[in-house]
Every structure is written in structure tokens, then in C-alpha cells.
Amino acid sequence: MNAHAPPNAPRYRTLDMPGILAFLSGLPDLAARLGGTRAQWTIREVSDGNLNNVFVVDGPRGGVCVKQSLPHVRVDPSWKMPLDRTFFEASYLRDIHPLVPGLTTRCLHFDPDLFVLVVESLAGHAVYRTALMSGVDWPRVVPDIATFVARATFGTSVLSEPFERVFDRHAVYARNQTLQRITLDLVLDDPYHDHPRNHWDDVRLDDVVGRIRTSPAVRRAVDALRLRFLTCPQALLHGDLHTGSIMATATDTRVIDGEFAIYGPIGFDCGMFVGNLVLRRFADFSPDAGRRCVAEIARFWDTFVAEFTRLWAAAHPTPSATSGPCAFFVPDADGASPGRTAFVRAVFDDMVGYCAMEIIRRIIGYAHTADFDVIPTHDARTERRRAALSFACGLLDAHGTQGDVEAAFGALVREDVKGF
Amino acid sequence: MNAHAPPNAPRYRTLDMPGILAFLSGLPDLAARLGGTRAQWTIREVSDGNLNNVFVVDGPRGGVCVKQSLPHVRVDPSWKMPLDRTFFEASYLRDIHPLVPGLTTRCLHFDPDLFVLVVESLAGHAVYRTALMSGVDWPRVVPDIATFVARATFGTSVLSEPFERVFDRHAVYARNQTLQRITLDLVLDDPYHDHPRNHWDDVRLDDVVGRIRTSPAVRRAVDALRLRFLTCPQALLHGDLHTGSIMATATDTRVIDGEFAIYGPIGFDCGMFVGNLVLRRFADFSPDAGRRCVAEIARFWDTFVAEFTRLWAAAHPTPSATSGPCAFFVPDADGASPGRTAFVRAVFDDMVGYCAMEIIRRIIGYAHTADFDVIPTHDARTERRRAALSFACGLLDAHGTQGDVEAAFGALVREDVKGF
Ligand SMILES: Nc1ncnc2c1ncn2[C@@H]1O[C@H](COP(=O)(O)OP(=O)(O)O)[C@@H](O)[C@H]1O
Ligand SMILES: Nc1ncnc2c1ncn2[C@@H]1O[C@H](COP(=O)(O)OP(=O)(O)O)[C@@H](O)[C@H]1O
Ligand SMILES: [Mg+2]
Ligand SMILES: [Mg+2]
Numbered sequence: 016m017n018a019h020a021p022p023n024a025p026r027y028r029t030l031d032m033p034g035i036l037a038f039l040s041g042l043p044d045l046a047a048r049l050g051g052t053r054a055q056w057t058i059r060e061v062s063d064g065n066l067n068n069v070f071v072v073d074g075p076r077g078g079v080c081v082k083q084s085l086p087h088v089r090v091d092p093s094w095k096m097p098l099d100r101t102f103f104e105a106s107y108l109r110d111i112h113p114l115v116p117g118l119t120t121r122c123l124h125f126d127p128d129l130f131v132l133v134v135e136s137l138a139g140h141a142v143y144r145t146a147l148m149s150g151v152d153w154p155r156v157v158p159d160i161a162t163f164v165a166r167a168t169f170g171t172s173v174l175s176e177p178f179e180r181v182f183d184r185h186a187v188y189a190r191n192q193t194l195q196r197i198t199l200d201l202v203l204d205d206p207y208h209d210h211p212r213n214h215w216d217d218v219r220l221d222d223v224v225g226r227i228r229t230s231p232a233v234r235r236a237v238d239a240l241r242l243r244f245l246t247c248p249q250a251l252l253h254g255d256l257h258t259g260s261i262m263a264t265a266t267d268t269r270v271i272d273g274e275f276a277i278y279g280p281i282g283f284d285c286g287m288f289v290g291n292l293v294l295r296r297f298a299d300f301s302p303d304a305g306r307r308c309v310a311e312i313a314r315f316w317d318t319f320v321a322e323f324t325r326l327w328a329a330a331h332p333t334p335s336a337t338s339g340p341c342a343f344f345v346p347d348a349d350g351a352s353p354g355r356t357a358f359v360r361a362v363f364d365d366m367v368g369y370c371a372m373e374i375i376r377r378i379i380g381y382a383h384t385a386d387f388d389v390i391p392t393h394d395a396r397t398e399r400r401r402a403a404l405s406f407a408c409g410l411l412d413a414h415g416t417q418g419d420v421e422a423a424f425g426a427l428v429r430e431d432v433k434g435f
Numbered sequence: 436m437n438a439h440a441p442p443n444a445p446r447y448r449t450l451d452m453p454g455i456l457a458f459l460s461g462l463p464d465l466a467a468r469l470g471g472t473r474a475q476w477t478i479r480e481v482s483d484g485n486l487n488n489v490f491v492v493d494g495p496r497g498g499v500c501v502k503q504s505l506p507h508v509r510v511d512p513s514w515k516m517p518l519d520r521t522f523f524e525a526s527y528l529r530d531i532h533p534l535v536p537g538l539t540t541r542c543l544h545f546d547p548d549l550f551v552l553v554v555e556s557l558a559g560h561a562v563y564r565t566a567l568m569s570g571v572d573w574p575r576v577v578p579d580i581a582t583f584v585a586r587a588t589f590g591t592s593v594l595s596e597p598f599e600r601v602f603d604r605h606a607v608y609a610r611n612q613t614l615q616r617i618t619l620d621l622v623l624d625d626p627y628h629d630h631p632r633n634h635w636d637d638v639r640l641d642d643v644v645g646r647i648r649t650s651p652a653v654r655r656a657v658d659a660l661r662l663r664f665l666t667c668p669q670a671l672l673h674g675d676l677h678t679g680s681i682m683a684t685a686t687d688t689r690v691i692d693g694e695f696a697i698y699g700p701i702g703f704d705c706g707m708f709v710g711n712l713v714l715r716r717f718a719d720f721s722p723d724a725g726r727r728c729v730a731e732i733a734r735f736w737d738t739f740v741a742e743f744t745r746l747w748a749a750a751h752p753t754p755s756a757t758s759g760p761c762a763f764f765v766p767d768a769d770g771a772s773p774g775r776t777a778f779v780r781a782v783f784d785d786m787v788g789y790c791a792m793e794i795i796r797r798i799i800g801y802a803h804t805a806d807f808d809v810i811p812t813h814d815a816r817t818e819r820r821r822a823a824l825s826f827a828c829g830l831l832d833a834h835g836t837q838g839d840v841e842a843a844f845g846a847l848v849r850e851d852v853k854g855f
Contacts, residue, residue: 192598196598354659
């Protein structure tokens with residue numbers, strides 16, 4: 016049974032469904048949360064991601080979600096992978112849950128031998144990407160994610176905490192290298208040159224791919240964003256904040272799957288989320304989809320800025336002459352702080368850049384999204400992918416110059432009048 | 436004997452001189468390096484810094500330098516301090532010695548129980564600050580330090596190494612918090628507001644101190660530099676690269692005392708060194724001291740840029756369309772790389788900013804330098820300190836706008852004509 020335990024995790028074994036139930040019944044707190052007896056518990060597998068086994072267990076009283084890492088990629092057993100990713104997801108939840116209690120799940124248990132993470136069940140929620148594809152309109156999600164990013168990043172940055180606490184966490188997340196390597200390669204590097212992991216199914220994308228790869232301005236922007244990802248640890252990031260890492264209902268939004276957590280530039284989380292809103296927009300033929308998408312991005316950005324700024328002001332309520340490690344850019348008596356404005360502006364530039372890189376890798380890189388599957392014909396899918404790639408290329412070409420949502424994303428509206 | 440061992444280092448004891456000799460005689464490699472027998476070895480204490488005990492031991496064949504951290508600041512036993520600083524200095528030497536073998540000392544031994552570090556002896560070298568005050572002119576030192584910074588930083592950055600190796604080191608140096616706290620407080624924070632550790636001995640400095648503290652532009656620059664120190668880990672820094680951390684002869688230059696090592700912005704090491712050249716200039720009444728100082732800074736900067744650029748080019752010799760984690764800003768066919776130019780320009784801006792902050796803290800902060808002691812009268816010392824503070828204030832006031840050495844530091848030459 017233990018034949019496949021990695022040498023550095025001798026007690027590891029992959030749990031099957033009865034194994035999960037036995038595991039839970041050995042943990043009194045979790046057993047009490049489920050209620051009743053083990054015979055009354057039901058379990059079903061919900062894994063749909065690439066990496067891990069995930070199960071939902073329900074009892075008479077409540078439910079839990081159990082995630083276990085495998086010594087390989089779930090969908091490709093030949094791609095070996097260390098087990099520690101659930102450790103980093105558990106750490107992330109412990110670090111950020113106090114900051115965003117209603118916007119993610121609590122870590123209920125982590126087993127360091129089995130690499131099993133147990134969190135609250137969201138069985139009544141849908142994965143947001145799936146919900147979007149089925150046509151829902153849940154206006155809470157976008158501002159909730161903006162609030163999530165603002166609180167989780169501000170609260171783990173040196174803007175709010177002594178650097179010692181932040182550096183303690185640096186030391187932890189600097190070890191999350193397997194998944195950072197994936198981000199670095201799949202998101203920030205492979206799509207920009209020939210690589211066997213890249214793929215797209217229509218030669219009519221070749222010219223725009225060529226444009227992306229040969230434009231000096233785009234290459235410079237891409238290199239700068241890749242370098243910033245590695246050398247700008249502003250805050251603890253989720254690291255994989257696409258619409259598939261969100262579970263929601265019409266009124267409740269939860270961020271899941273924080274295994275990519277790393278210190279990095281705040282705009283990375285913003286950009287990955289916004290990039291997925293844009294991908295969705297290009298798969299949406301309804302009139303006014305562009306205008307609605309721009310409005311959503313503006314809602315995201317405005318909510319993020321308002322919350323981040325509010326937290327920053329609240330951390331240092333009185334304008335004063337006091338400098339100090341946590342008192343960066345204290346406003347003047349009139350409330351103005353050009354330093355804070357510049358900080359937020361840099362987050363905006365990063366958001367735009369990483370948004371573009373997310374769009375590109377989701378169309379020509381290794382891991383595509385399902386968004387375009389709703390488009391009925393191959394030709395129309397290709398056309399929309401071309402349009403999305405061109406749009407992303409434009410964002411990178413003018414990177415760092417756009418300044419506001421309308422200027423950066425306004426081209427999405429012009430797509431409306433093309434009359435698909 | 437072990438009464439003062441800290442709880443987390445039960446085998447620690449502070450070694451006296453016989454204790455050092457006994458310690459060395461128990462290490463065959465070091466005993467062989469010294470040669471002869473223990474009875475033939477001589478030992479003398481050379482501690483002159485604030486923090487540690489340092490001894491030089493000579494034998495018939497060679498010499499070694501032995502540094503032991505104390506559970507408190509050497510010059511202030513009431514200021515308790517963890518022992519781990521020699522651990523970080525040993526780690527730093529192990530990380531950078533292969534990159535700069537002739538420009539620092541090799542770590543010959545580190546004892547993790549006693550926190551004793553043994554390095555090559557530089558008994559024939561002088562501390563560069565002391566040598567400068569005695570009037571030497573050693574033209575090798577400035578370009579050697581530029582080469583040191585270029586090689587030690589490039590070689591520990593993601594520009595030359597897979598991020599995994601860099602992040603492994605992040606995890607180590609993120610623990611060097613005691614000394615980072617000192618840098619953050621003493622260098623980057625205290626001087627900018629009232630703090631009991633600040634001191635200066637003449638009310639005639641009060642007005643320029645007031646100007647530094649109330650100028651919105653200066654405050655913004657200071658906050659940005661402080662934030663960058665904590666959130667811009669471009670490379671492994673020495674962290675305390677003033678002229679007292681350099682031992683030299685007319686022909687040989689060695690960097691010592693790397694206990695402040697941390698990942699941070701490369702311009703921090705540059706700026707601290709250049710700041711100490713500028714401090715020296717303000718203590719120097721000889722005609723043309725300003726012009727010579729500007730020429731030295733230009734020599735430093737030009738050598739740094741040439742070496743850093745050479746290393747970057749050598750790491751990726753052929754211009755190619757290949758992106759990749761270590762291939763940032765690969766030049767076009769004509770050799771141009773605006774991305775690399777921008778990177779180096781940002782290092783320049785950081786150098787200027789940290790230079791100014793080093794000048795300021797050395798005049799009004801906790802730890803002053805001896806440079807001004809050579810000035811014969813109190814009035815003249817005050818005058819030169821005022822001039823140095825004004826100069827530093829000007830650097831911060833125009834921070835990020837100067838662009839080159841002449842524009843940023845040219846004011847040093849104008850001091851020549853004031854006719855001190
Ligand atoms: N807390 C939860 N409650 C209910 N279902 C969940 C929960 N967390 C994840 N899921 C389901 O499991 C799937 C995979 O989870 P995820 O954390 O994304 O795993 P992976 O890291 O392997 O992608 C999700 O897409 C969702 O359908
Ligand atoms: N390798 C060496 N060889 C000879 N003398 C040294 C050596 N390293 C340091 N010293 C002397 O010891 C002094 C203190 O060393 P340093 O490393 O600066 O200690 P601290 O960290 O306590 O400031 C130096 O100023 C120098 O005079
Ligand atoms: Mg996942
Ligand atoms: Mg020292």
C-alpha cells in the first residue's frame with residue numbers, strides 16, 4: 016500500500032474514498048462537524064483540476080472538503096511532482112483567512128504525513144468559470160474578489176506588518192518552488208517562444224502569435240513582468256486567481272485552491288482575475304458584452320483601490336510627521352499622498368500586463384480554459400481567439416502607458432460594434 | 436563557564452584568547468594552515484566594530500582571523516542580540532566567494548555551536564576608512580569594489596541563476612532579521628523623525644535636519660527607498676558596504692564583515708559605498724577634493740556598469756529570439772537592450788538615494804563615522820556636516836531625476852570653490 020510513498024514522505028499513501036472516511040473518523044473535531052456516525056457519511060469525488068484529488072464528505076450535521084496531493088500531476092501520472100503543495104495551500108489559508116474570513120474557506124486540518132488538507136465544504140457553490148459559461152450574472156463576485164485581493168495583500172505586506180513577520184513568511188513560501196516553476200514556465204515564458212507544451216488548433220493564429228513574439232515592445236514588457244514576478248514581493252499572492260479558483264453563489268463568493276501562494280507583485284493576482292474576465296468576454300457574443308466587461312473591470316479596479324486605500328489610511332489614521340517602518344507615504348494634512356498614488360498606479364500597470372499574459376497563455380500555452388468551448392463553430396472560435404490575442408498584444412505593446420481602465424480596456428467595447 | 440549561554444545555543448560560550456587557540460588546535464586543517472605547534476602561535480584582538488569579538492592568529496606558516504558573535508552588542512552588553520550573525524556572514528562568504536575570490540576572504544570554518552567564523556587573515560591590510568583618513572591614495576579600491584558589487588550581485592540574481600537557487604537563498608537570508616531591523620531603523624528610519632538614538636552636537640545643524648524631515652519630496656523619496664529595501668530582492672547584498680567593511684593595500688582590496696547580508700536592491704550596496712566616499716570628501720579640505728570625489732564616483736559607476744553589463748551579455752552570448760527565465764532583455768541584433776538599460780538606470784537611482792540616506796544617518800543618526808574627526812575645529816566640523824547634509828537633502832529632493840553621475844554629484848565640485 017505504501018509502495019509509492021516518496022522517500023521523503025515515508026508515511027504517505029494516496030487515500031481512496033473509504034480511506035478518507037477512516038481518516039476523518041479519526042479526527043474528533045471533524046467527525047463532530049460532520050455529525051452522526053461514519054456510516055451516515057457520504058463521499059464523492061469532485062476533482063476537476065489538474066493536480067490533486069478532491070472529495071466532498073457530507074454528514075447529518077455538515078460537510079467538509081478533503082484535498083490530497085498526489086506524487087504526480089493528477090491528469091498525467093508520468094509528470095512527477097512533490098507532495099508539498101497542500102502544505103502551501105494550508106499555510107496560505109492560515110495566513111489569509113483571518114483577513115478575509117467570509118471570502119475563502121477555513122483550514123480545518125492539515126496532515127503533514129499524508130498531505131491532506133481539510134476545509135469547509137462549499138457544496139452549494141458553483142465554480143465561477145462554469146457558472147459564467149452557463150450564463151449566470153452574479154454581480155457580487157467581481158467586487159468580492161477585489162475586496163479579497165485588497166485585504167489579503169495589504170494584510171500580508173510590510174505596509175501593515177513588521178517586516179519580521181513578512182520575512183518569516185518569505186522563508187516559508189520561497190520553498191513553494193514546484194508550482195512557481197509552473198507559473199514561470201507556463202504563464203510567463205513558454206508562450207513567448209517555441210515550446211512543445213504550447214498548442215493551438217488553427218494556423219490562422221500563427222500570424223498574431225508571431226507578432227507577439229517578435230514585437231520588441233511586447234518582448235520587453237514580457238521580460239519586465241517576468242522579472243517583476245520574481246523580484247517584487249509586495250504581498251502574499253494567491254498565485255492562481257482565475258475564475259476556476261472561485262466558487263460562488265449569487266450572494267456568496269469564496270476563493271479556493273491557494274496552492275500557488277507566493278510573495279509577488281499584487282498586480283499579478285489582479286491581472287490573472289481580470290484576464291479571465293476578458294477571456295470570457297471574447298467568448299460571449301451577446302450585444303454589449305464588451306461594455307459590460309469594461310464596466311466589470313472598472314468595478315474590480317475601483318473596489319480594489321477603495322479598499323486598499325481605506326486599509327492603508329486606517330493603518331495610520333492621523334496625518335503626522337511620523338515616519339516608521341509601517342507608515343509609508345503618510346498623507347499630508349490635506350489627505351494627499353502622491354507616494355500611495357504611485358504605488359497603486361504601479362499595481363494597475365502590473366494588472367494590465369499580467370492580464371495580457373494570462374489571456375495569451377490560455378490561448379496558445381499549455382493550459383487552455385473552457386470559455387471558448389461555448390462558441391459553436393471552429394471558425395468562430397478561431398476568430399474570437401485571434402481577437403483576444405490581438406487585444407492582449409495591444410495591452411503589452413503599450414504597457415505602462417495607459418493609466419486607467421477606460422484607456423487600457425476600452426478596445427473591448429469596440430469589439431461590440433464588429434457585430435458578431 | 437556556560438552561565439551566559441543563550442537557551443537556544445546551549446553549547447555556546449564566549450572564547451577568550453587561550454580558548455581561541457585551543458579551538459583552532461582542535462581543527463587539523465586550520466592548525467596546518469597556521470603551521471608549527473600551538474606554542475608557536477600568537478594571538479591578538481583586533482575588534483574595532485560594534486558587534487563582535489575578532490582576533491588574528493599567526494603561526495609559522497600563515498594566519499587566520501577568528502570572529503565570534505556575542506549574545507549582545509560588543510560595545511553595549513545591555514543591548515542583547517542573538518548569536519546568528521556569524522552564521523549569516525559565513526553563508527554570505529560561501530555564496531559569494533566563488534564569484535569574487537580575490538575580492539573577499541574565504542570562509543575556512545564555521546562552528547554553529549560557538550558561532551565562530553574563521554577566515555583568511557588580512558593582517559597586512561588596513562581598514563580602508565582608516566587608510567583614507569591617514570591620507571592614502573589607493574586607486575585600485577574604487578574599481579575593485581565596483582567589480583565586487585557587480586559580480587556578487589549579478590551572480591546571486593535571477594539574471595544568472597534558476598530562480599530555485601535564488602529562492603533557496605531567500606529562505607536563508609529572510610532569517611537575518613536582527614541586523615535587517617538595525618538597517619531599517621538606524622539607516623532608513625530613525626534619522627527622519629525624533630528618536631533618542633539620533634544625535635548631533637551642534638544646534639546649527641537643526642535647520643537642515645528640519646528641512647530634510649519636512650520636505651514632502653524628501654519624505655516621499657525616503658519612504659520609497661525604505662519600501663524598496665524591503666520589497667525589491669534583486670540580488671544578495673553585502674548590506675553594510677561602507678569604507679570600514681573594506682580592508683586594502685595599495686594593490687589588493689578585500690570586502691569583510693558580510694553579517695548584514697540580505698536580498699535587496701543592488702543600488703543599496705552601491706549607495707552605501709558611494710555615500711562613504713562623499714562623507715570622506717566633506718571632511719577633506721584639500722583643493723580639488725570635490726572634483727576627485729566626483730571622478731571616483733564616476734569610476735565606481737562606470738566600472739560597475741561595464742562589469743554588470745559584461746556579465747549579463749556573457750550569460751546570453753548570442754542575440755536570439757529565445758526568451759527564458761534567465762534570458763531577460765536579450766539584446767536585439769544591433770546589441771541594444773532598452774530593458775537592460777532601464778534596469779541599470781534603476782540601480783543608479785537607488786544608488787543615489789541610498790547614498791544620501793547613508794550620509795544623513797552618519798551625521799545625525801546613531802552611528803557616526805570617524806571621517807570628520809580629522810577636521811581640527813568644532814566650527815569647521817559643523818560647517819562641513821551642514822554642507823554634507825544639504826548635499827544629501829538635494830539628492831533626495833531631486834531623487835530619480837538626475838540620470839548620470841555628473842548631474843547627480845556635480846554639486847560636490849562646486850564645494851571646491853567655496854574655499855575652505
Ligand atoms: N471547499 C470546497 N467545497 C466543495 N467543492 C470544492 C471545494 N474546493 C474545491 N472543490 C471542488 O473541487 C475542484 C478541485 O479543487 P481545486 O482546489 O481547484 O483542486 P486542484 O488544485 O486540483 O485544481 C474544484 O474545481 C471544485 O469543483
Ligand atoms: N580577515 C581579517 N584579517 C585581519 N583583520 C581583520 C579581518 N577581518 C576583520 N579584521 C579586523 O577586525 C575588525 C572588526 O572586524 P569586523 O568584521 O568589521 O567586525 P564587526 O562585525 O564586529 O564590525 C576590522 O575592522 C579589522 O580591523
Ligand atoms: Mg490547484
Ligand atoms: Mg560588522
